Amino acid sequence: MMREKEKEEEEEEEGIKREMVKHGIHGHPLTLVESRRRAACSGCGRPISSGDQVYMYEYRHNNLFLHEECAELPRKMRHALHPQHTLTQEWTKVYKSCSICAYTNILTNGIMYRCRSAGCKFVLHYRCVVKDAAAYDYDEDEDDRRTKITHPSHLKHELKLLRRDCSFKCDACGTTSKESSYTCTADACQYWIHERCAFLPQTIDREDHHHKLSLSFRVPPEYIRFNYKCDVCSKYFMPDYWIYHCKLCRYVVHLKCAFKKLPHYTRGKNGWIMEFPIPRNAVGEDLIGAFVRRQGVEAYTQPPIPHQDDVDYEFHHHKLTLVSSSSSSSSFQEEKEENGDDDDDEEDYSSRKSELICDGCITPIFLKQTSTSSCLGSSSSKDNYYYYMRCSMRSCKYYLHLACFHMPPQLPSLPLLHHRDHSLVLRSGDNRKPWYPQRCSVCDKETNGLYYGCTICKEFKVDIKCTSMPGTIYHAAHPNHLLDLLSKDEARSLAYFKCDAGCDSRPALNEAPYKCRSCDFMVHLKCAGLPESATSRRWDKHHPLLLTHDATVNRPGDFYCDQCEQEMNPRSWMYRCRSCDVSFHPDCLKTTCGEYRNIKIGQKYVIKEAHCHTLTYQLLTTKRKCNTCGKDKHERPGFYCALCNFFICFYCWFFDSSIKYFLRPEADVTLV
Structure with a gap:
């Protein structure tokens, strides 16, 4: 009985200790109670609902509330971005710029962590600390253990701590700065990394990805081979620097970008x-x-x-x-x-x-x-x-x-695509003769539809889809920033750029790309205008093929185009059905997204000298060879008879085989 009574007294004492807490936010102890009304937490600023467990101090009109988890935050802590000093919890009413999110107006007052070392201004907002894998508990004995370390990135030698700040280029993140660091103890070895890089966590979470990201001390060869870019800043990787990446989805970011908060794009602005x-x-x-x-x-x-x-x-x-x-x-x-x-x-x-x-x-x-x-x-x-x-x-x-x-018959100018003082007039290709298309000077695709031609530069033509592209767009492939169509002068200053759609084609002579003003993301105008989906009766009759900007999400392994059977860059744009696991280069879907996407075909003709039945002008898809010349004309234009599976290629019809380079008279062809 005595033991049970002593145990009850101990439990009661522990309950009292837990129910009251001494917190630096206020001079008096705070009591754990059940909130009876709605209020705002003095630590994080989030709302408190009636019935929540909160720590409270109430005296006349001076009320103070803290969420239970806010009151139990550690008074001191370390952070991987600032491992050289201890961060101390403070409660302040003064605006301070956070060293992670860079915002100054998240909290008018509340809990934050600040470095108290002389001359150091490192500050973390409460919301950037909570559930952050880069934050870890403070250990008083840790400083002694950190003087010399063996790091997994450099196992052959020990690293020693240099507390004196000196400017150097870090072998981990690739940035040059003046701060404490670790250098190799071997005289002949020049390995040198920031102290903060040496204690980065092995895994982190990011809001924009649904898996944990792992720390890698080298860029995998696949990322270099396919010219992967950082998913935050859209810049290329150097092979010897560290990265965070998801091995399953091949989501990858620079060290310096891993802890950046992505801006939340709002269209309202x-x-x-x-x-x-x-x-x-x-x-x-x-x-x-x-x-x-x-x-x-x-x-x-x-x-x-x-x-x-x-x-x-x-x-x-x-x-x-x-x-x-x-x-x-x-x-x-x-x-x-x-x-x-x-x-x-x-x-x-x-x-x-x-x-x-x-x-x-x-x-x-x-x-x-x-x-x-x-x-x-x-x-x-x-x-x-x-x-x-x-x-x-x-x-x-x-x-x-x-x-x-209702397209306007004349435009005074297209300043982003052409000269400001050149007017353009509306013209049309000949839909009755689709073998005489006009080539758009902007997207470099042929068309037999409507287009605008320059009244001064006779060779400049632009189809009405390219004409209609806005100066600023939002694209699902780059959701965090808007893309601006560069002017012709801006595009000329780029000389050559690599399209982030992964199309591997050079821009047309007069093409101005869409570019992100905040980072290096850039795509051709023709790639930005690719349709949301395509269909293929041959490969997938039951599902649409969706334009996919990153097929690696939850799908490891290699990708091959089911049309041309060539290996595909997993991060390039492709048309894909995830259910059927089929993928296509956009250019391989020729009539909807590729070479003939702006040409209307399917017209029917009677060509008496060529065939006894009505022929359709289309691409050869049901077989590979022309019945006249015997050459491989698969997916090339010509005249086809479905009744006989007969095909005559355009060149066999256009050029008489008996007289070299002699043009056939067009009177031989009658449109049905």
Whole structure:
């Protein structure tokens, strides 16, 4: 009985000690109670709800509250970014700039940790200390043990501590600074690292990645081979410096970037910013429509003409009529059945048979409204129908988005893409002769759609998609900063840059890239405009292929393009279905993202001398060789008969085989 009574008394004493705590935040002891009202913690500034366990001091109108975990924070601690000195907990009402997040206005008052050594201004906010793997407990005997150490980065020799500050270049982080350090004890060895680098934690957590990052004393060869960049600052790595990385996802950062807090981007500060990538079916209304509005053309947001009226159009030989998606869906299905188009043909992936393709921007016109901005400019939008222009002749398959139809006939200038004092006029490629395309001077892709030509520089041409690209964009591949389209003069000063999309292509002569003003991230304009997804009936009939900016997330191993069978850089942009584990270079999806993405093909012709049946101008996909010359023409343009599996390549038709380099007369070809 006596022992039980003594045990109860000991437990009661421990409870009293726990219920009251002496804290530097106040001269009187704080009592652990259950909060009866809402308040704010005097340590971290976060709210306290009714019913929370808090330490409190209450006297008349002088009330003070502390979360239980805030009151139990260590009074002294060490931090990997400042291991040479001990940090002491303080409570202050003075603004102090944090040495990690660099903000001064997170707390007007509250707990922070400060170095009290003479001349040292290292300060940590409470929120940068809590749950930080770089923070560790203070040990009084630790200073003696740190005079000489054996470090895993340099196992062959011991390292000795130099407390005297001297300027040197650290072999761990690569920065030059003047602070305490460790140097090798061997006279012939010049290994030298900061004291703070020597005691970095082996693993850390970052808000922008869902796995722990491990410390590595060398950059893995794979990262160098594929030119990986730091996921914080977008700069390249030097092979001999330390990094933090995720081995599973290949997320990698410099030492100096590992503890930087990423800025939280808010669109509200900059107004409305267009987000990329955008769906292919939203190009006409969201990208080109926004450009038309910026030019002051508002008419296209309402049906410009009554349904029964036909209008002339400068770039087509028939009149155009306004139709809605509701009136065209059934007729489009009838056209497909009449033409015998089979969407299930896995081998014939040469053209987009299940879509209406705009002859202006060469992107789909879907029969249902799926764009992120309504082309009617109204939330009601009359049963969600949407309008577009088509040829009044039933047999003529000429279509235009309403926004493409209203493109301004002349532009005073395009200052970011061309000379400020050069005007441009709207022109059109010949959709009846897709083998005569025009090459865009900005994206270096050929097009038979609408484009602008310079009135002074006759060779400068820019398609309407490149014309419509905004000066500033938000891109999912670089979510923390905005990207600005560089002017022609700024782009010229770069001489040559490597695109962070990993496309390995040189920029076009007149191309100005998108660049992050805060770091080194930079992409071609043509890469920034890649669609959000693509489809491939041959490889994946059931899922869309999504544009992936980093396929390594939760997927270790190598990547190979299922089309060209070449090894891919895991950090390059690719179209990928994670469920089916198939990946493609954007350029390997030729008609949607690659070489022919701006050319409308699929036109039907009668060529009497070549074949007895109607031929379709398309890419050769069902076999490899031309029936006339016998050469490998796989995925090259020409004329194809699906009934006979007959293909004649463009060059066999264009050049007479009996007379070298003699051009065939175009009268031999009749458009159906």
